[in-house]
Amino acid sequence: MNEKNKKEDYSLEALKAGDRNEFARLVDNYSAVIYRLAVKMLENPQDAEDVLQETFIKAYKHLKNFDGRSSLSTWLYRIATNEALMMLRKRKYVSVSIDEPIDSSEDDQEPLQIIDWCCLPESELMSSEALDYLDEAVDKLPYSLRVVFLLRDIDGLSTKETSEVLTLSESAVKTRLSRARMHLRELLSEYFGSKIATSTN
Amino acid sequence: MMDQHKCQYLLESLSDYVDGNLGEEVCAEIEKHLVECEDCRIVVDSLRKTISLYHTTSESPSVPADVKERLFRRLQLEDLIVKPKSEG
Numbered sequence: 001m002n003e004k005n006k007k008e009d010y011s012l013e014a015l016k017a018g019d020r021n022e023f024a025r026l027v028d029n030y031s032a033v034i035y036r037l038a039v040k041m042l043e044n045p046q047d048a049e050d051v052l053q054e055t056f057i058k059a060y061k062h063l064k065n066f067d068g069r070s071s072l073s074t075w076l077y078r079i080a081t082n083e084a085l086m087m088l089r090k091r092k093y094v095s096v097s098i099d100e101p102i103d104s105s106e107d108d109q110e111p112l113q114i115i116d117w118c119c120l121p122e123s124e125l126m127s128s129e130a131l132d133y134l135d136e137a138v139d140k141l142p143y144s145l146r147v148v149f150l151l152r153d154i155d156g157l158s159t160k161e162t163s164e165v166l167t168l169s170e171s172a173v174k175t176r177l178s179r180a181r182m183h184l185r186e187l188l189s190e191y192f193g194s195k196i197a198t199s200t201n
Numbered sequence: 202m203m204d205q206h207k208c209q210y211l212l213e214s215l216s217d218y219v220d221g222n223l224g225e226e227v228c229a230e231i232e233k234h235l236v237e238c239e240d241c242r243i244v245v246d247s248l249r250k251t252i253s254l255y256h257t258t259s260e261s262p263s264v265p266a267d268v269k270e271r272l273f274r275r276l277q278l279e280d281l282i283v284k285p286k287s288e289g
Contacts, residue, residue: 020278021281027273028283032264053275116246118249126257134255
């Protein structure tokens with residue numbers, strides 16, 4: 001997105017040479033988005049802080065090997081998502097994989113909620129309760145869909161950038177994004193539909 | 202009444218459709234279907250609204266001041282931390 005492109009204005013030469021001021025600028029610009037991504041992936045602020053720190057420690061260590069084939073932001077996001085996945089595997093003792101095949105039973109899932117809630121006032125759509133629900137809905141997505149949704153719709157990466165971060169094909173990114181969005185639409189329709197039902201009763 | 206086949210086709214392309222990633226011909230076909238099918242229209246509108254709500258609410262991420270301070274300290278950059286401007 002625009003804000004992201006603006007952030008790409010760094011001297012790679014200075015960064016590779018270990019310039020502290022330039023690296024501090026990079027950290028300052030990207031710490032918020034990396035932290036948010038980690039919080040949403042891990043659902044735990046302490047783990048997210050560890051991922052945030054590890055991401056920039058690794059970035060500093062490996063900057064000299066950065067070949068510029070991808071953008072600096074894509075490269076940072078890749079380090080951060082890898083760190084978050086490692087953390088998930090380590091702390092949750094579960095197998096977490098981004099490239100796992102999507103459950104085919106969901107392939108043909110049709111929308112169940114056909115409720116027109118778009119007419120609700122902004123005060124209702126953006127109430128603090130609604131915002132909490134939006135967050136909770138994302139937490140309900142399986143990791144393989146959630147991370148794609150976060151990168152594409154929350155952080156504003158392009159399909160190509162997301163595919164580079166996750167080493168997935170662009171078509172896999174599109175499929176996962178579509179599933180994630182449709183899943184969230186269902187959850188939000190359920191939630192806002194209940195608000196409409198309450199107000200009309 | 203709903204044409205199940207067309208609805209299914211639409212649903213598969215919906216995410217690309219709202220992103221504007223489909224060709225003119227496919228868009229025209231989808232839009233023709235949307236005129237006839239109220240259910241699909243609702244799904245399209247609510248999907249658009251879903252995405253736009255998330256876009257709106259994710260515009261200004263921030264990192265808590267204490268988290269940022271610990272990060273800069275860990276990176277031995279504490280002398281370079283940019284503190285947010287205080288208001289007033």
